[in-house]
Amino acid sequence: xxxxxxxxxxxxxxxxxxxxxxxxxxxxxxxxxxxxxxxxxxxxxxxxxxxxxxxxxxxxxxxxxxxxxxxxxxxxxxxxxxxxxxxxxxxxxxxxxxxxxxxxxxxxxxxxxxxxxxxxxxxxxxxxxxxxxxxxxxxxxxxxxxxxxxxxxxxxxxxxxxxxxxxxxxxxxxxxxxxxxxxxxxxxxxxxxxxxxxxxxxxxxxxxxxxxxxxxxxxxxxxxxxxxxxxxxxxxxxxxxxxxxxxxxxxx
Numbered sequence: 001x002x003x004x005x006x007x008x009x010x011x012x013x014x015x016x017x018x019x020x021x022x023x024x025x026x027x028x029x030x031x032x033x034x035x036x037x038x039x040x041x042x043x044x045x046x047x048x049x050x051x052x053x054x055x056x057x058x059x060x061x062x063x064x065x066x067x068x069x070x071x072x073x074x075x076x077x078x079x080x081x082x083x084x085x086x087x088x089x090x091x092x093x094x095x096x097x098x099x100x101x102x103x104x105x106x107x108x109x110x111x112x113x114x115x116x117x118x119x120x121x122x123x124x125x126x127x128x129x130x131x132x133x134x135x136x137x138x139x140x141x142x143x144x145x146x147x148x149x150x151x152x153x154x155x156x157x158x159x160x161x162x163x164x165x166x167x168x169x170x171x172x173x174x175x176x177x178x179x180x181x182x183x184x185x186x187x188x189x190x191x192x193x194x195x196x197x198x199x200x201x202x203x204x205x206x207x208x209x210x211x212x213x214x215x216x217x218x219x220x221x222x223x224x225x226x227x228x229x230x231x232x233x234x235x236x237x238x239x240x241x242x243x244x245x246x247x248x249x250x251x252x
Contacts, residue, residue: 004052004222008229010182012056013049014204016196017042019188019212026212032076037214039084043091048218050095050129052225056178057131060196064104064138078109081135085115089122096128102174103137104145132178139198146172175200183228185221187213205231 017038024034042059049057062081067074085099092099099119108116116135149172153159159168170176180200184193189210193201207224209216 004225005229006052009052009054009225010205010228011054012058012179012181012183013054014058014060014181014184014197014201015045016060016184016186016190016194017213017216018186018190020214022188023212023214031073032080034214035077035080039080041214041216042084043088044217045221046097046129046131047091047095048221050097054129056181057129058102058175058178058181058197059131059133060137060194061133062103062135062137063195064107064136064141065195067107067136078112082112082115085112085119089119092119092123092131093126096126097123098126098128098130099123100130100132100178101135102132102142103135104141105136107136130178132175134196137174137196139195142174143199145174170199173199180204182233183207183224185209185224187211187216203233205233 020034020038021031022034023037024031027033046057062077066077069077089099091097099116099122101116101120105113105116112135146169150159150164150169154161154164175197180202181197181204183205184197184201185207186193187209189208191208193206197204205228207227209220209224211220
């Protein structure tokens, strides 16, 4: 396979990591084994994205709806999450990666939040890629939360109705100060975005693959990036307009 060019890679990559349970079922293994294998893939993809110079990587790790799964599975996932965060701090420091979490952290167990706080604090001085885990995250919930905070600030006189625009609304989202994703990858063959970054994905290029997350390796990532590099991002403009202006695929 040809070497991947580092030109025109997405600045911000978002990933819906799907197929851990399916991967395990195909091998007649317990679902948690698939999640454990998925963590190995997370480590691999995080390091590869950091090496390639991706500035922002956002991974959909645990949705607000995932709390509805069997309690035994949720408990196992929380234990796996705690272990991952604790074990990866040293690796993040080594690779100059900053750690971040978006979602309703109030729903997470106290011990998980302590691990998150420590990882964020320990890596806050790093200047490389920002790794964001979406935990207990739902995009509709995020939008409702933002609308509620805007209403509170408007009622208190902190902001006016006339000041509410797309930019201000974005400031109230969990992803404030993080640019919108350029590219979204979803694994395992499902072709939907499942309540993930609904506002932020408005102009994002979407890529779906049948490969289950535990089997998504560097070659699959390179394949996805080549697909991205072959696309023309117009943001409502025509191809002729982009050629005349010499504009890249960036939203004005």
